[in-house]
Amino acid sequence: MQRFLGSVLLTLLVGLAAAQNQSDPNGPDTRLALAALIIGIIACVGILFLGSALACYMRRIQHDGYGQHSNYGNSVSDRIDLMEKNPLPAAEVNDDARRQSTTLCEEANMCLGVGTLRQISLSLLHDMLLNLYNIHIKLECRTTQKFQSDRELAMTTAADNETVTKQLAQTLQLIFPNDSSKAETFMAIGEKILKDNTVRQLLDSTFRICRVCLGIVREWEAERELFVGVVPTEGPGYINFSVVDDINKVKLTWDENKFEKDFMNTTCKLAQALRDERRQPTPVEYIAFQLAYHCLAKGKQVTLKPHRSLGSPGFRPHTQTYMSLTDPGEGHVLGTTRFNEWMQGAIIHVEHLERPKHLPRKNIESYRISSLFNFSKVRLHVGQAAPTTYFVGRAMKDSSSGKFEEDFLKVVHMTSATISAAFYQGGAECKVAMEGLTTSQALRYMRALKAQVNRDRFNQYLSAAWNLNQVIVDDFEREHTIELKTRKEIALRAIEITSLGGFDKVTLDGASDTYPSKCIMYQMGFEEALTFNHEAHMRGLVTYFSAGFKFDEIKHAVYAGVDGIGIGGAQVLRYMDSDSGMHGPYTEENIPRILQSRDTAAKSVRGRGVHLLVRLDTMFFEGTISSVENGMREQLFNALLQQNEEEIRSIVTKLDYIMNIPCEFGLPLAGQAKRLTVAETPLLKECAESTYEWALFISRLRTQVSKMDEAALVEEYDGEPWHTYRKKYRDNIQRELLKGYTRQVSFQVQYKTTM
Known part of the structure; x- marks a missing residue:
């Protein structure tokens, strides 16, 4: 021009x-x-x-686009009418946009048509109604103090339009039992979504859901409550949209410089941005999340690296004992992942805790595997903010007889495939139950899984879960088979078998046929719990306790030095009908109190003392500890066992430089290597052939640490002379201290065998 x-x-x-x-x-x-x-x-x-x-x-x-130009009503008075006062603004399409419409759909921006948008709109409607249901129940229970339900938590399944409409009506009856006008409004929107045939109509319906839900939340005066969940709210956002009418598609756009070119990675970073800004998503941003869920269901995944690992005991950021906040998934998406502080010093654990009708464990496992789709959604929202873990559970049965030998091949392949799928999504750990297996069967099972699972073995851990309320047949390397009946016997043998099986983490669970369970700390006792963690950490294992934890029991596990506490379910992170056993809404509003209970115990003299002990035990396993420090390690353990706070305080003061060693914020192996390079007289040095050989090794290691070359560090760890040093060190301490066994990591290879 x-x-x-x-x-x-x-x-x-x-x-x-x-x-x-x-x-x-x-x-x-x-x-x-x-x-x-x-x-x-x-x-x-x-x-x-x-x-x-x-x-x-x-x-x-x-x-x-028009993501910031729509007018969303603020009150319920303008919303319940079936005719909208503020329709979707008209999208202008110029000649350039028409000529480039095909190209735009192929670029980083996302284009979606009627079929995809309809599914997304229905998914958004479901999640918004679930959030309203949670708020409604919590407000109602403030006065009645009694939650009642005869329905299990919902499970995603394929359904036709008639089934969707029927389910929608049932859900609305639960949320609005005394307000038919609101129920009719949502029914009309749902039916319209099923019939709409343009993206403009579907967007109009979707934005209307957001307006009506926000108005209801404000009418209920719940907008400022911790349990408000996710309620899209108008305002400036990072995702925008425009409608391309000639191809009947909507285009989502975002700033690639601020986020990523890849849409899945962008939504993952968007979740972190919302936490950093402490705000709700805009309606368009919420559509983007729903589209991301749809993409997950189609096989897409978040590829951002690195994922947060569980790290090395004693050297993780923030604190020693992490709270493993447990839920099947939706509670994390709508609650746990909304604030950064709720995930500080926490593990986001995905597991199905509901036990309908209080059925015994022989009928229904105490904890059950959750949907991998739910786990993927949680991973999307968590990103790099916290470790995300997944419960797999006890071995499935294949044959009608249920014999281990007949089931073995299929069970190993099915379980390893499930674990690998979770690790592909960025899981930090998968928990496998050893319940119902003899010790020799458990050992064989673990070794097979270790070889079959696809994972990053330094960042993604395999965990063996042992139930204390069972009788275990101990037939591994026994001349005569015995039965392990006491909790102490089971706990100590669990350390041994888990170590020999090559797993990274040992879990003790106190669940029984009653639910809620009695807290495991009242089943074991402090001395047994401290000894268990001490013995496990010396062998390089991460530890975990679960069953029956409420606010007042958290401190006992912290004083015992456990790495993780499983907490969730009845009365703590879920409402539960005590008669039917059915669960209700997730109670994320309790997370601050849970974390505060942990932090208070961790800051006490005993909390700081056991944190130091865990560090020393880890250094003992690594060989980065000196002989003087090793002697004080045993003194500290005895002082903690006797709860002698004066002696604990004295040792903590003398070894304050150990507590000043930096925490790990990345690869645990890099942390171990760095500790080795700064140690003056580590026990591992005694395994070197000469001072010159050791100096060359440390010089090479120091270079790799400074460059943070993870691949080189992994190769160094498995290569020489580090491999030989560790082998000699293991042989020495096994003869002198550990009496026969320690964790097997590098000393086993993958090989096909008929055993």
């Missing part, structure tokens, strides 16, 4: 010059030509200004 106007102006000037050459300079023709030139210049400048303004406006429309 600028070139065109310039040409016109040049032509006028040339014409004027010619006229002046051919006529009287003071004649009327000259004055008329001059006036025409001035008018022409003014017109050109005006056209240029208007053209530039129009071009800027169109570029802004193309960049911003």
Whole structure:
């Protein structure tokens, strides 16, 4: 346009010059030509200004879309009518957009049509109603103090339109038992979504859901409550949209410089951005999350690295004992992951805790595997903020006889495939139950799984879960088979078998046929719990307690030095009907109290003392501890066992430099290598052939640590001379201290065998 106007102006000037050459300079023709030139210049400048303004406006429309221009009602009074006062704003489509519509769909921006948007709208409707149900129940229980339900937690399944409509009606009856107008409004929106045939109509219905839900939350005066969950709210956001009418699609756009080109990774970072800004998503951002869930169901996944691992005992950020906040998934998506502080010093654990009708464990496992789809959604929201773990459970039965030998091959392959799938999603740990197996069967099972599972073995842990309320047949390397009946016997043998099986973590569970369970700390006792963690940490195992924890029991597990506490379910992180056993809404509002109970215990003299002991035990396993520090390690253990706070305080003061060793914020192996490079007289050094050999090894290791070269560190760990040093060190301490066994990691290889 600028070139065109310039040409016109040049032509006028040339014409004027010619006229002046051919006529009287003071004649009327000259004055008329001059006036025409001035008018022409003014017109050109005006056209240029208007053209530039129009071009800027169109570029802004193309960049911003209409995600920030919709008008969302703030009160319920303008919302319940079936006719909308504020329809979706019209989307302008210029010729350039039409020409580029195909290209836009292939770029980083996401385009979706009617079929995908309909599924997303229904998913959004379900999640918004679930959130309203949670709020309704919590407000109701403030006065009645009694939750009642005869329905299990819902499970995702394929359904036709009739089933969807029927289920929607049942859900609305639970939320609005005394308000038919609101129920009718949502029913009308749901039926409209099933019939809409343009993206513009579907967007109108979807935004209306957001407006109506926000209005209801405000009517209930719940907008400022901790349990408000996720309620999309109008405001500036990072995701925008525009409608491409000629192909009946909607295009989502975002700033690739702030986020990622990949949509899944962008939504993962968006979840973190919302936490950092402590705000609700906008309606368009919430549509983006629903689209991300849809993509997960189609096989897409978050590929951001690194994922948070469980780390090394004693050297994790924030604190020693992490709270493993447990839920089947939706509670984490709507609650746990909303705030950064709720995930500080926490593990986001996905597990199904509900035990309908209080059925015994022989009928229904105490804890059950949750949906992998739910786990994927949780991973999307957690990102790199916290370790995310997954419960797999006890071995499935294949044959009608249920014999281990007949079931073994299929069980190993099915279980390893499940674990691998969770690790592909970025899981930090998968928990496998050893219930119902003899010790020799458990050992064989673990070794097979260790070889079959696809994972990053330094960041993704395999956990063996042992139930204390069972009789275990101990037939591994026994001349005569015995039965382990006491909890102490089971706990100590669990350490041994888990170590020999090559798993990374040992879990003790106190669940029984009663639910809620009696707290495991009242089943074991402090001395047994402290000894268990001490013995396990010396062998390089991560530890975990679960069953029956409430607020007042947390401190006992912290004083025992456990790495993780499983907490969730009845009365703590879920409502439960005590008669039917059915669970209700997730109670994320209790998370601050849970974490505060842990932090208070961790800051006490005993809490700081046991944290130091865990560090020393880990260093003992690594060989990064000195002989003097090792002697004080045993003194500290005895002082903790006797709860002698004066002696605990004295040892903590003397070894304060151990507590000043930096925490691990990445690969645990890098933390171990760094501790080795700064240690002056580590026990592992005694295994070197010469001082010169050790100096070369440490120099090479120090270079790799400074570069944070994870691949080189892994190769160094498995190579020489580190491998030989560790082997000699294990042989020495097993003879002198550990009496025969320690965790087997590098000393086993994958090999096909018929055993």
